Amino acid sequence: xxxxxxxxxxxxxxxxxxxxxxxxxxxxxxxxxxxxxxxxxxxxxxxxxxxxxxxxxxxxxxxxxxxxxxxxxxxxxxxxxxxxxxxxxxxxxxxxxxxxxxxxxxxxxxxxxxxxxxxxxxxxxxxxxxxxxxxxxxxxxxxxxxxxxxxxxxxxxxxxxxxxxxxxxxxxxxxxxxxxxxxxxxxxx
Ligand SMILES: Cc1cc2nc3c(=O)[nH]c(=O)nc-3n(C[C@H](O)[C@H](O)[C@H](O)COP(=O)(O)O)c2cc1C
Numbered sequence: 590x591x592x593x594x595x596x597x598x599x600x601x602x603x604x605x606x607x608x609x610x611x612x613x614x615x616x617x618x619x620x621x622x623x624x625x626x627x628x629x630x631x632x633x634x635x636x637x638x639x640x641x642x643x644x645x646x647x648x649x650x651x652x653x654x655x656x657x658x659x660x661x662x663x664x665x666x667x668x669x670x671x672x673x674x675x676x677x678x679x680x681x682x683x684x685x686x687x688x689x690x691x692x693x694x695x696x697x698x699x700x701x702x703x704x705x706x707x708x709x710x711x712x713x714x715x716x717x718x719x720x721x722x723x724x725x726x727x728x729x730x731x732x733x734x735x736x737x738x739x740x741x742x743x744x745x746x747x748x749x750x751x752x753x754x755x756x757x758x759x760x761x762x763x764x765x766x767x768x769x770x771x772x773x774x775x776x777x778x
Pocket of ligand 1: 605
């Protein structure tokens, strides 16, 4: 069982990366755990050039080729992201937009895009500075579409409003415990 954890915040060791680390700790029974920090990779935004409409492949050459392989190889995926302007950070949006070639391959060219086991599952961890729970709606929708395109069923999410300064998640009475337990349950199902 291969688990891929994606840290989507540009702030290293911030609230959502700590949530992700707790989740991965809980999921340590996975045979292979891989953690990717998006801000450390060269990910160019989709140019909407349309070339993938013919081939199903992206023509941009950057770190996404390696990241595509990781996503394709994963049985389980967990994304941890903060809310930025009521949505996901640009790093995560750029990453997700680059899966347009897979959307084309799957829905237009009718190519099988994922050859690994059918049972692929995804989980979403998110924190936001403000206490308004509606801020999570857009981020959840973005991640859900990504999961759907890449054949991950949306297994669940943990949202933490009112968490702002770096490390504040440690003050939450049970967030890191919940994330760890969610990671454990995620691998057991
Ligand atoms: C550019 C930027 C935009 C943000 N926009 C929002 C927002 O729209 N709503 C909100 O509740 N918090 C917003 N925040 C606060 C972050 O969601 C919050 O600080 C979060 O805990 C950061 O998680 P991290 O430490 O994993 O980066 C924003 C922060 C930044 C830096």
